[in-house]
Amino acid sequence: MNSEQLIKSLLKQGEGEQLEFKQVIRKDAIGKSICAFLNHEGGQVLVGVSDDNKVVGINDAERWEKELTEYLNTAIIPEAPVMVSLEQVGSKQVILVKVWAGSKQPYIFDGSIYFRRGQSTVKATSQEISDLIHNRQKTELHWERQIALGVELEDLDIHEIQTTITRSINESKLDESKGNPIDFLTHFGLFQNGHFTNAALVLFAKNPARFIPQARVRVAFLEKGKTANEFVDDKLLDGNLFKNITAVQDFFEKHLRTSRKFSEKEWERQDEYVVPMSALREGVMNALVHRDYSVPSASMSVIIYSDKIEIFNSGKSPLKAAELKKSHLSLPVNPDIAHMAFLRGYIEKIGRGTIKIMDACKTAGLKAPKWTTSESSVKLSFPLNVKLGGATDGANGGASNDTLTTKLDGAIDGAIDGATKATKRKLSVLLKAIVSNEGKRTPDYKGITKLGSGRTMERYIEQLKEVGFIEFKGTAAQTGGYFITDKLKKIISS
Template sequence: MNSEQLIKSLLKQEEGDQLEFKLVVQKDSIGKIICAFLNHEGGQVLIGVSDDKKIVGISDAEKWEKELTDYLNSAIIPEAPVMVSLEQVGNKQVILVKVWAGSKQPYIFDGNIYFRRRQSTVKATSQEISNLIHNRQKNEFHWERQPALGVELEDLDLQEIQKTVDRSINESKLDENNRNPIDFLTHFGLFQNGHFTNAAVVLFAKNPALFIPQARVRVAFLEKGKTAGEFVDDKLLDGNLFKNILSAQDFFEKHLHTTRKFSEKEWERQDDYVVPMSALREGVMNALVHRDYSLPSASMSVIIYSDKIEVFNSGKSPLKAAELKKSHLSLPVNPDIAHMAFLRGYIEKIGRGTIKIMDACKTAGLKPPKWTTTETSVKLSFPLNIKLGGATDGGLVGAGDDNINIRIDGAIDGAIDGATTRTIRQLTILLAAIIKDEGKRIPDYKNITDLGSVRTLERYIEQLKDIGFIEFKGSAAQTGGYFITDKLKKIIK
């Protein structure tokens, strides 16, 4: 779902508890609304829309985006993750302001506590304020905010804290006075009553597993499918959240094939992974932020199989699997952890992480990723278009043959004028399968590559024959099959 689709979906809705439209930027009015959303269930303000829900747009939108960001970050107390973004609709720009329900209610704007009642923003009643304070007291007993006994400042990664401080100040989300690590952690509730919290350990400890063993993340590569029972690579990551996201990315880079793709906007060919790294990184980050860390039996794993990649984490999703595929607002399971990920830029647009995953896979020509949710777990599965590692049932030439794959891809692109990126990728997969296992017929390669129907394979076969890369040998009735030509052998030699 791109920006234009998102905005159009919002315009189909009516104003209510979590949505309001504005024609122009009125900082005072928007501050009240965002404060009310924080004190209620979160919400979105779309600016640049007329009363009859027509896109009018905003002049000097970039200036207003920064000015509104700075204003809301300083005017609402306590600190809250407020996302302000420019959205393009045709040739017009609008501004979308989005917040989760706040984890430190009640929030104050201009000396007042505001609340949301249907489509109205009002000052909270004494009873509503009492309820907000009561909810905050309950939140203080949340696992995240419980003291992590025995943790000292030297157990924390001060460089990782400093990165977060610097980015927060640069993005105008933090006052210069909170640059000191203890002041910073205290400001965000990660250091309370002389103790670092569990969230601080997950986020910034040098080795969180010393204090919270279940914070480890398992990454593994099972080369020949689930039934093989043999992992080529299997390790436990015991770094903090920010270190683990980088370690997971290194693991993907180590084991995932790269392919060459042609950008319609650029003349140069570019390397990419069998699943876009942006989608994988987003999936892992979502699991790290939203997993249940509270139970000693809790776990998280990232496993690469020959035909899919699975990201699993313990914890109940606040949304059903189908809802994760749509633009959504949700209350983070770990609001303090989520807030730090937001400050570091890993959560750039609240509620759009799953949408980014869907869009990246669609752009890459992959099958849609699948979420499976239960009462105790969330699993994200990325189906692969090719087989990885030592799999015998299709894919590219195999592990270690990336140079050959790149030459095949480049040869096809050079031989077929006007072919789309997807067609080149599909032809590369088919040709690699023929190179690896010559002499088979179209139904065999259909099963090997899973590229579509027999009719689709027939079309691809004809294209490869036309450019002289394959030929049919043997009896057309029974014993014949497809083989690579001498022309192709010279290319891949």
């Protein structure tokens, strides 16, 4: 769902308890509405829409986006993850402001506490304020806010804390007076009465598993398919949330770089992954932020199979699987952890992480990812268009992706004369696709490699046949497919 589709969806939905339209930017009116949403169930303000629900746009929208971000981050007390984004609708620009329900209710704007009552923003009554305070007291008992005994400052990664502080100040999400690590952690409820909280450990401990073993993340590559029992790479990550993000991405880069794209204008090869890295990052980030850390037996895993990638985490999703595929607002399971991820820029637009995953996979020509939810877990599966590792029935002789690529590049270089360097590189990409996906036809390889038109693919196929690297097996074009020859197998296994 792109920006235009999102806005049209909101316009069709119409104003309600969690959605309000405004034609022009009046910072005080927007501030009141956002304060009310924070004190209720979260919500969105769409600016640049007329009274009859028509998009009129905003002039100088980029300036207003920045100015509104700075204003709301300072005018609403206490600080909250307010997200202001610029959205394009045709030739017009609108501004969308989103918030979750706040975890530190009641929130105050301009000296008053505002509440959402139906489609109206009003000042909260005494009873509503009392309820908000009561809800906050219950929040303070949440696992995130519980004290982690025996933890000292030296157990925390000061560099990660300082990185978060610096980014928050630079993005106008934090006052410079909170720049000291202890002041920063205290301000956001991660250091209370001389003790660090569980959330502080998950986010910033050098080794959180020492205190919270269930914070570990398992990453594994089951090369020969889900029915096998041999993992070629299997490890437990003991780092904090930010270190684990990097470690999981490194794991993906190690095992998923299966093809390389080339441009006629660019000589440098660009690595391409079987699933867009942006989609995988969003999936991992969602699992890390929303998983249930409170249960000792809780877990999170990222497992690469030959035909799919699964990201699993313990915890009940607040939404059903079908709802995750749409624009949505939800109360984060771990609001303190979510807020820090927001300050670091890992959560850019509330409720759009799952949509970004869907869009990235669709753009890449992949099957739609699938969410499976239960009372105690959430699983995200990415089906693959290509087979990974040993699932190719040993055709690559056990060579790693990098080794296989090098051998195929050399084979093409030595066997084909008179072709440009760019063409040889494309032939190498196609040949690797055939090695990993034997038995398919030309249209299939066109879809896998995205190298060109059907006629171009047929020309490349003929070149690989002429040098004896591939052969067609089968009785007809509709029932047969291309396979690598014994000649190429010897080159790969050498």
